[in-house]
Amino acid sequence: MQDISENLQKTKLFRYLNKEQTSLLHSLGQIREHAGEEAIVRQGKVGDGLHLILKGKANVALRVLGDDTISLAVLKEGNFFGEPNLLTALQTTATVSAYGHTTSFFLPRTCFDALSTNMPDIRYALSRALVEDVIKRHELIEDDISKLLAKQRVSHISLKKGIENHTKVDIKKLQPYSLLQKFSSNQLKEIVSNSRIAHTSEASVLMGHRQANASAFLILSGAVMANITTKTKSTHFAVYAPNTLVCPTSLVDGKNELFNYNTCGHAELLEIPYEYLKWVSQNDLPLWYKFFDLFAYYIFDLQKHLNGTFARFKNEIFF
Amino acid sequence: MCRALIYLGTPILLEDLLYKPDSSLVIQSYNPKLMTEVRQNLGGFGMVAWDDASHNSGMPYLYRTHLLPFYDQNLVNLSQKIKAKCLIAHIRGVDYHSKAAVSNENVHPFQYDNTNLAFAHNGDLAGFEKIRFDLATYMKPEFRIRIHGTTDTEWMYALFLSMLPSQEQHSEEEIHEAICKTLDVIRTVRKKHKVFYSSSLNFFISDGDIVFANRFTLDYGHYPPNEPDTLRGYTSLWYTFGEEYGFFENEYRMRGWKKRNSIIIASEPLTSDYTSWVEVPEYSFISASLKKGEVSIKSSNMDP
Numbered sequence: 133m134q135d136i137s138e139n140l141q142k143t144k145l146f147r148y149l150n151k152e153q154t155s156l157l158h159s160l161g162q163i164r165e166h167a168g169e170e171a172i173v174r175q176g177k178v179g180d181g182l183h184l185i186l187k188g189k190a191n192v193a194l195r196v197l198g199d200d201t202i203s204l205a206v207l208k209e210g211n212f213f214g215e216p217n218l219l220t221a222l223q224t225t226a227t228v229s230a231y232g233h234t235t236s237f238f239l240p241r242t243c244f245d246a247l248s249t250n251m252p253d254i255r256y257a258l259s260r261a262l263v264e265d266v267i268k269r270h271e272l273i274e275d276d277i278s279k280l281l282a283k284q285r286v287s288h289i290s291l292k293k294g295i296e297n298h299t300k301v302d303i304k305k306l307q308p309y310s311l312l313q314k315f316s317s318n319q320l321k322e323i324v325s326n327s328r329i330a331h332t333s334e335a336s337v338l339m340g341h342r343q344a345n346a347s348a349f350l351i352l353s354g355a356v357m358a359n360i361t362t363k364t365k366s367t368h369f370a371v372y373a374p375n376t377l378v379c380p381t382s383l384v385d386g387k388n389e390l391f392n393y394n395t396c397g398h399a400e401l402l403e404i405p406y407e408y409l410k411w412v413s414q415n416d417l418p419l420w421y422k423f424f425d426l427f428a429y430y431i432f433d434l435q436k437h438l439n440g441t442f443a444r445f446k447n448e449i450f451f
Numbered sequence: 452m453c454r455a456l457i458y459l460g461t462p463i464l465l466e467d468l469l470y471k472p473d474s475s476l477v478i479q480s481y482n483p484k485l486m487t488e489v490r491q492n493l494g495g496f497g498m499v500a501w502d503d504a505s506h507n508s509g510m511p512y513l514y515r516t517h518l519l520p521f522y523d524q525n526l527v528n529l530s531q532k533i534k535a536k537c538l539i540a541h542i543r544g545v546d547y548h549s550k551a552a553v554s555n556e557n558v559h560p561f562q563y564d565n566t567n568l569a570f571a572h573n574g575d576l577a578g579f580e581k582i583r584f585d586l587a588t589y590m591k592p593e594f595r596i597r598i599h600g601t602t603d604t605e606w607m608y609a610l611f612l613s614m615l616p617s618q619e620q621h622s623e624e625e626i627h628e629a630i631c632k633t634l635d636v637i638r639t640v641r642k643k644h645k646v647f648y649s650s651s652l653n654f655f656i657s658d659g660d661i662v663f664a665n666r667f668t669l670d671y672g673h674y675p676p677n678e679p680d681t682l683r684g685y686t687s688l689w690y691t692f693g694e695e696y697g698f699f700e701n702e703y704r705m706r707g708w709k710k711r712n713s714i715i716i717a718s719e720p721l722t723s724d725y726t727s728w729v730e731v732p733e734y735s736f737i738s739a740s741l742k743k744g745e746v747s748i749k750s751s752n753m754d755p
Contacts, residue, residue, distance in 0.1 A: 176724030195727050197691055197705060225726045286752065335755065355672035357734075357755070367752060371733035373672050373683060396671060396734075396755035443729050447692075448737070448750040451624075 136163060139186055140237060143210040144265070148257035157254065160247075161239040166190075166230035175227045179217030181240040182262075185209050188234030194226045196443060206231060215262045216432040218244045219425075225439070252421040259428045260384070266431050267381050267390075273438045274360055274390055280445035281365045289359075289366050291394050293336040298328040301402065309375050311350065311426065319419050326408040332395045339380060341392040345406040346380035348423075354399025358434065359392050360441070367445075370437035371396065379427045383409055391434075452486050452544040452686070453494075453573045453718070454479040455559070455655045457662045459537050459739050460713025460746055461695050465500060466530035468696075469520070469540060472703035472721040477520045480542040485687045485719040494543035494551065495558040496520040499569040500535035501659035511537075511569070511659060515558040536741070537659045541571040556600035560655070561608045563597050567619070567658045568626075570611060572604035573718050574651030574668070574686050578641060579603040585640045586610055607652070610636060623738050623749065626663055630654060630736070631753070638669060649673050651686040653718070664688060664716045665736040667753055688731040690716040692739075692746060711746040714739045 140146050141154045149157065163186070166172055172190060173179060190207040204226060207213065216222050218241050239258075247255035301324045306312055312320055330338075330349065339346040341361045349356065351374045358370040358378075369391075372378055382389055383406065395401075413420045456476050458468055469476050474484060480492045497515040502508060512533060520526055520542065541559040545551040559571035576582075583606055587595055594609040614629040614636075615621055621629075634652065641647070647670050656663040666688040674683055692714040694707025703722050705713065715721070716737060720728040731737055734753045739746050 176726050197693055197708070197727065197729065223724065223726050351672065353673055355755070368734065369732065371671070371685060373685065374674075399672065437732075440730050441732070444732070444750065447729075448748045451627075451749050451751050 136186070136237075140184075143184060145184055145210070145212050145258070145261050148260050149254065153254050153257065156251070157239065157258070158237070160243040161237050164236050164238055166234045166236065168230055168232045170230045172228045172230060172234075172236060173214060173224045175224055177224055178221050179214050179224045180221070181214060181238055181244070182212060182218050183214045183228070184212040184237040186235045186237050189231040190228050190234055190236075191231050192226050192228050197447065201227070212262075215266065216436070217241055218262075219429050219432060248421075248425065252418065256421045256424055259424055263384055263428050263431050266435055267385050269435060270381075270390055270438060273442055277360050277369075277438065277442055277445055278362050280442070281360065281362060281367055284365070284445065284450040286365045286367050286450050288361070288364050291335055291337050293332070293334060295330045295336060295338070295403075296333055297331050298403070299331065301327055301329055306402070309350065309352070311375050311377060314422050314426065315419070319422070322419070323404060327402055327404045330401045330403040331399075333398045335394055335397055337392065337394050338378070338401070339389050339393040341390070342388040344382055344388050346382055346389055347406050348380060348383070348404040348409060349378045350402040350404070351376050351378065352400040352402060354401075355396040356399070356401075357394055357396055358437070359394070361392050367441070369441040370434060377426045377430060379430045380406065381431065382406070383413070384427060384431070452490060452492070452575065453541060453559070454483055454486075454492055454544070455539070455541040455571045455573045455653075456715060456717035456721070457539050457655050457657060457664060458535065458713070458715050459657070459662045459741055461744075462502065462504075462534040462536045463696060463713070464531065465498070465533050465535060465538065466527070467698070467703070468538065468715070468721065469530050470527065471698070473723050474719070474721055476540055476542060476717075476721070479719065480520055483719060484723070490544055492542040492544040493519060494545035494553050495555070496523070496526065496540070496542050497558040497560055497571070498538060498540040499560045499562055499657070500533055501537040502533060502535050504534070509567070509659065511562075513562065515555050517553050517555050517558060537657055537662065539569050539571050539655050539657050541655070552601045554600070557602045557605070559604055561605050563594070563612070566612060568612070568621070569657055570604070570608040571655040572607060573653040573655070576603035576607070576637070576652065577648035577650045578644060578646030579606070581644045581646060582640045585643065586636065589613060589636045607633060607637070611654075611656075621658070623661055623663075623740060626656065626661070627736060627738070627751070630656075630663070630665060634667065634669070641669065647673050648675055649683070653686050653688055655716070661738060661740040662714070662716065663736070663738045664731070665753065666731045666733055668733070671733070671755070685733050687719055688716065689718075689720050689725065689728045690714060690731060690737065691720070691728045692748065711748070712744060714746045714748065
């Protein structure tokens with residue numbers, strides 16, 4: 133048991149957890165042994181948690197469009213997969229099979245859910261490692277998409293307008309937004325007193341590519357588009373509706389924004405400033421953990437859209 | 452809300468699209484998986500199917516009924532007999548009240564006599580009752596007078612035909628431009644009448660050799676007060692392509708990669724496992740044409 137905990141501790145996924153926390157997570161999860169070629173997860177089946185390779189290797193194979201199954205990657209010790217299923221039940225997008233005898237650690241979503249009530253610090257430590265790694269994947273796929281974008285007839289769209297004006301927040305008007313029910317009434321009052329309502333009357337920039345210290349935005353009405361932008365081309369890859377919190381990745385990894393975001397037309401958003409969120413991350417951990425849960429959900433969702441965009445740019449001609 | 456699909460490619464038995472897959476179009480009439488509102492599609496079924504082996508092959512089979520497709524033995528029989536190289540099929544979703552007009556005239560796809568373009572719609576044009584007579588002022592008289600039903604879709608079809616150059620055949624670019632002009636007219640008229648609520652306008656269009664679909668919502672994210680969350684969302688659109696579509700290794704799926712012989716574009720995947728389908732992004736347009744047995748796919752982004 134101790135050996136396995138030590139092995140877990142050495143992985144990048146557990147880098148923010150101490151020995152005791154690792155031991156506890158180990159006890160909540162399961163160690164699984166897989167024979168060669170055994171499917172650990174199957175494409176199309178609903179996933180129920182996170183898998184981490186402890187020993188051996190695993191082959192990631194994908195069938196998309198009319199493809200026969202293609203081998204995408206070989207996962208090694210310390211690699212993980214299935215992380216979106218820690219937050220929500222989704223169909224698995226690839227089949228991962230053991231490559232020879234393989235040992236994995238499995239953390240069910242039900243246990244991860246329970247951590248938010250009983251041990252939110254452990255949940256946060258694990259989420260943080262996951263989100264940081266997924267953001268690195270965003271960087272790689274953004275680069276791949278940009279290269280494909282360069283070969284397509286897509287124009288560069290550059291919006292000049294930003295947020296037109298700001299007004300105070302009326303907390304009663306935030307009631308319909310179920311996302312905010314995650315926070316207690318005192319936490320919500322705290323957020324509201326440090327935020328403001330941003331208004332746009334036409335398509336306007338919210339967060340620019342390479343912007344530092346961007347705010348988070350809860351969409352109240354209207355929609356927000358996420359874009360990949362190069363010097364000469366741009367394309368959107370996701371559109372978000374009311375009750376979505378659009379999150380800056382700079383809060384997580386300290387780097388400038390990878391994507392740019394604009395409203396699709398007139399919109400109203402609750403703007404939660406970077407400085408306030410930074411303060412929360414250092415001074416109000418219970419509130420920060422709740423925010424981070426929402427960040428994690430958003431970052432994982434971006435990945436899904438990026439994967440779809442990559443598949444499209446590989447297969448379609450743009451005109 | 453409706454569900455629709457387009458097929459283009461190697462001739463396929465209609466039942467392989469309409470009935471057999473585990474989330475086939477007919478099953479979606481009572482058990483859709485990806486509709487934003489919890490509703491069934493019980494307002495009728497229609498299809499336009501082109502079969503090169505049929506008599507006068509340029510003229511498609513046309514079948515429209517307000518009856519429920521899962522009880523329609525005639526449709527089952529036809530599906531087991533017709534192999535189409537191109538198909539638009541649609542199941543209509545209507546509100547659950549006595550004022551909802553369920554009739555053959557309101558079933559999609561629409562295709563007027565002496566036109567070769569069939570048109571179906573998945574969505575709902577908010578404020579239609581307010582704006583429709585203004586929309587009519589943008590229509591050519593020869594299309595305006597042919598409107599028989601009461602749906603927003605048929606009015607948008609007449610408007611779309613009016614935006615096309617007056618000629619028999621149209622290129623992909625001309626159809627793309629006509630769709631953009633149609634949306635611009637709708638946008639302008641809505642603005643005039645101060646209609647700003649979210650309206651899903653996913654169109655499915657074909658002339659038997661080229662297919663088009665777009666995923667588009669006007670004023671997305673703006674809803675009437677007190678509208679439940681369940682009605683909110685961007686109407687879905689997915690596609691898959693490959694060498695052939697059929698029953699392989701115990702499931703319905705597209706198979707083969709080396710040649711693109713077939714494409715399906717649909718409101719939602721026809722199988723419960725949709726991981727091998729690709730989602731058409733919001734605000735985009737996809738078309739496919741068949742040349743020497745191979746499908747060529749083009750896309751473009753659309754301005755909100």
